[in-house]
Amino acid sequence: MTKPFYLTTAIDYANGDPHLGHALEKIGADVMARWRRLGGEPVHFVMGMDEHGQKVLQAAQASGREPAAYTDAISERFESTWRGLACSHDDWIRTTQPRHRAAVTALIERIRERHPEHLFVGDYEGRYCVGCEEFKQDSQIVDGRCTEHPSRELVLTRERNTFFRLSAWQDAVLEAIEAGRFRVEPAIRRNEVLAVLRGGLEDISISRSRLPWGIPFPGGDDETVYVWFDALINYLSATGYPEDGWDRLWPADVHVIGKGITRFHCIIWPAMLMAADLPLPRMVWAHGYVQWGGAKVSKSEGTAVSLDEAVARHGPDALRWFLMREVGFEADGDFTFERFDARYAADLADGLGNLASRVTAMAVKYRDGAIAAGTPPTPLRETAVALVAEYVAAISRHDLRGAAAAIERLVGEADAFVSSSAPWALAKAGQDAELDAVLADLVQVLVRLALMSAPFMPEKARSLWDALGRDGPIEGQWRSAEQPVVGGTTVRKPENLFPK
């Protein structure tokens, strides 16, 4: 049995509501997952929650609940949000689950067994920022405050911690990236990571004293595992590690993360795995951020409302389209309702939706929906083949925005072809052979568009697929996009795909 394509997103920190920034990541990863499944590849797609640490404990206390009850509610809220956005994850991992605790314990014990000198006890004294869950260096402190959380007091803390000898893995991680065994994409993020690695690494504290909301550090004395060290291991615990069969999924094929946490995923995580003599993930893809009207989307006021608003605006598929087509999955992009409305009207309602509507309407009006077989190719066919190839090239290199752009261009080409071939004139003149050829190639383009759109807009693509008289699910049907056979099928007009 072939190993499934194992794809993960970052697990989100359970101290706030889901926002557009989270949504971009889940949707982008979901597009990747659906693209693979469309081609018939088995996929294992995991998302989840990061639920330990001081900030979660404080958020729970502030809400007057026990941390377990608090994180249950947050987890439920996140997952239902992603389901509402048509995310197709196969598993939902939470760091408070027993399976995760078992994996964390096992991994730490494995490191201790394989490289005992790489876990050591030391004193740590420093100023701790609860906002960051990190000790801050002098370079990050301005006026006695953390630059990230200037409203919070830094806490002078001295404790006995367990350390991980990260410094020992600097060259090995560097080599793995340079050799391409561990890919960091896009290149801009790889360059940043390489610069950090070349600058040298220091050992890191991986336990916390006096913090009960966490996983007990194995062999430790009243310590818990530092929340970041804990969280990274989720990718392994979701495979079932250390139970038999975990290596049917591991190594991960892609970890999808935000650009802000590359250091954890591209330096610390591979070092942890090497210290445990485990294979590295094949790739980390670090996307950019969604800006909200030019400003950073964070956990600040109002952004949680805006995600619900954005979904309600034109439905989940339209939001998915906008985030992929306009915001993109590489660099930062901006979200505004003005742009969202403009894209919805131009790309979807007047674009794909109207094309589907006019083509099927003509097929029904002139031919009762029956598509003729064996018609000679029109110029549209060659154009479509080229654009499908462009789409494949883009999505294969994770250029989701480029793939979406290819969809849009194919819609434009088909609309132009309708104008130039004027099927209504052919019908009036009784040029039946020409009319059949034109309708067949237009319907063929709609089949291609349904397939190309399926990763981005699964529900709308399915509606179109059904209206085109294709049988069964769209999943696994990518092969038919190369040269879809439409002769002999019967189409009907779909319900209004993108109402205005």
Next chain:
RNA sequence: GGCCUCGUAGCUCAGGUGGUUAGAGCACCGGACUCAUAAUCCGAGGGUCGAGGGUUCGAAUCCCUCCGGGGCCA
């Protein structure tokens, strides 16, 4: 503070190993068509390529400084 990155038509972006009049889509304006969700097609207008300086016969493209957005700093 250090390092990195981005800044091109109203908006979203291409271009960028220097070289003819800087491109596309959206929006706006004019025309055409009628199959379609008052949709679509064709055409026109619109930019001193963040600012200043430098290298060069020639710079959006290379160098420096500054301004603004973003990221990282164990």
